[in-house]
Amino acid sequence: MLLTVAPAQAHGALLVAGSRTFLCYRDGITSTGQVIPQNSACQAAVAQSGTTPLYNWFAVGNRSGATSGGTVGFIPDGKLCSGNSNYYDFSGFDLVSDNWPKTHLTSGATIQFRYNKWAAHPGTFRLYTTKDGWDPSKPLTWADMNTTPFFSATDPPSVGNPGSVDSYYYWNAPLPANKSGYHVIYSVWARSDSPETFYGCSDVVFDGGNGEVTGIGASGPPPTSTPCTATYAITSTWPGGGQAQVTVTNPTASTQHGWTVSWVLANGDTINSAWNGTLTQAGSLATVRSADWNRVLPAGGSTTFGLTTSSSAGATVPTSISCQSP
Incomplete structure (x- = not known):
């Protein structure tokens, strides 16, 4: 039996504001398809976890049988950015560093979030931020996070075919007001058809920016395939x-x-x-x-x-x- 079939479903991560795993991939992607990060925090993540997470930047997931969307009590403190993943070793992305690639934003502004759909799954996206005064020199814990998401989106629209960097879900959302300086936006994508959940840390700076990304070797839009x-x-x-x-x-x-x-x-x-x-x-x-x-x-x-x-x-x-x- 022979069949030519359409693009596949898989998983995903935030493109805007870019997650650590995605921006480290974007920082290191070469014209030959190798991923060789230039950013020091990304290099440290590779030193700890190897290169496999770079090629699977969209797979920070966990499906241990818990209720879909598990957070406090399910993902341990210090392992939020890796999602305590039981797919690959993403522990390098839990490392403390001031040098993670960062997206520059304006507090209170409305932006279009984009979440890669290397997978097309039904479910709900929830976005959280760190509390004012959190200490970025220490491992990220649930006590550092605001317990209520600042925005959630269920089954938002999408563009592009799954299995591509250029395909994504999108929604417009206001950023938290009265934020300044360095923070983490934490994303939780809870599937409604499975206990599988995807997690990600996006390092952002509220400094009046309009989505500019710093700390990576490339500028402009994400690489295309x-x-x-x-x-x-x-x-x-x-x-x-x-x-x-x-x-x-x-x-x-x-x-x-x-x-x-x-x-x-x-x-x-x-x-x-x-x-x-x-x-x-x-x-x-x-x-x-x-x-x-x-x-x-x-x-x-x-x-x-x-x-x-x-x-x-x-x-x-x-x-x-x-x-x-x-």
């Missing part, structure tokens, strides 16, 4: 599982350097092995990245990777799959 295509084919089946091959193609007139294919596993599906690419999983999200030897795709060129799966329903073609090249 170039689309590639992914075609998923089941090549063999057996009771409780099967084997598949995914063909990655560069449809553009320019050479692409590196590719990433993502899709959401059907309920109960498990990937047992993969080859010709690097597999990572975060909950139901499966991601395969190019190997060193097959990362360069000439114009019109293609390559393949393979995998084996197990499921009580047998081999299953995903309902959606996405491909992008930096």
